[in-house]
Amino acid sequence: MSDSLVSTLGLLLCLAPALVHGVEVIRPLWARWVVNWVLPFFTPGVPKPKHFLTHDTQLAMLDGALGAAPDARRRAGEDYIFLMLFEQRQGALAFLAIAAGVAYGLALPLADRHSLHFILAIMSALFMLVNANHAGIRFLGTHPRVSHNGRNVGRIFAPFWALSTVLNLLAFQAATM
Numbered sequence: 001m002s003d004s005l006v007s008t009l010g011l012l013l014c015l016a017p018a019l020v021h022g023v024e025v026i027r028p029l030w031a032r033w034v035v036n037w038v039l040p041f042f043t044p045g046v047p048k049p050k051h052f053l054t055h056d057t058q059l060a061m062l063d064g065a066l067g068a069a070p071d072a073r074r075r076a077g078e079d080y081i082f083l084m085l086f087e088q089r090q091g092a093l094a095f096l097a098i099a100a101g102v103a104y105g106l107a108l109p110l111a112d113r114h115s116l117h118f119i120l121a122i123m124s125a126l127f128m129l130v131n132a133n134h135a136g137i138r139f140l141g142t143h144p145r146v147s148h149n150g151r152n153v154g155r156i157f158a159p160f161w162a163l164s165t166v167l168n169l170l171a172f173q174a175a176t177m
Contacts, residue, residue, distance in 0.1 A: 006170050007167075007174065011113070011117075014102055016160075018092075023092070025093050040149070042149040113171065117171040124164035128161035134151060
């Protein structure tokens with residue numbers, strides 16, 4: 001495989017988060033599309049509309065979480081829910097920024113892609129560790145609510161991000177030679 005192909009594949013794999021989560025910039029509750037249409041395949045299964053989350057269900061779930069906060073901590077609960085959705089939007093923005101960098105990088109010669117591959121190798125390695133953690137390997141903290149499908153996502157995407165890490169490291173090395 002040529003260095004240029006390794007570089008291109010390394011860049012293209014890093015488009016995945018923007019393709020899946022980019023719309024959450026507009027509305028963070030649109031993450032339900034991933035829950036409804038993507039995660040059922042990790043059961044394995046197919047999406048079933050009778051199990052779909054709706055906008056109203058999501059709001060009721062958030063209101064229920066806020067309702068569980070003691071009155072003295074209600075403002076902190078409101079801020080926590082705001083922060084979760086705010087960070088989800090910022091994460092989607094970061095994924096879109098990465099996608100823009102990938103698009104720009106694809107137009108560059110290999111020798112000029114080194115800094116992009118450096119950043120993407122680090123991102124991919126960290127994504128690999130988080131997904132491995134969700135799959136059950138205790139490292140890099142814990143997630144207190146990993147679902148069945150979440151564990152399966154980790155099992156599938158830890159190797160995906162490992163491949164992305166290797167490709168981006170190889171491309172970084174080739175670009176700096």
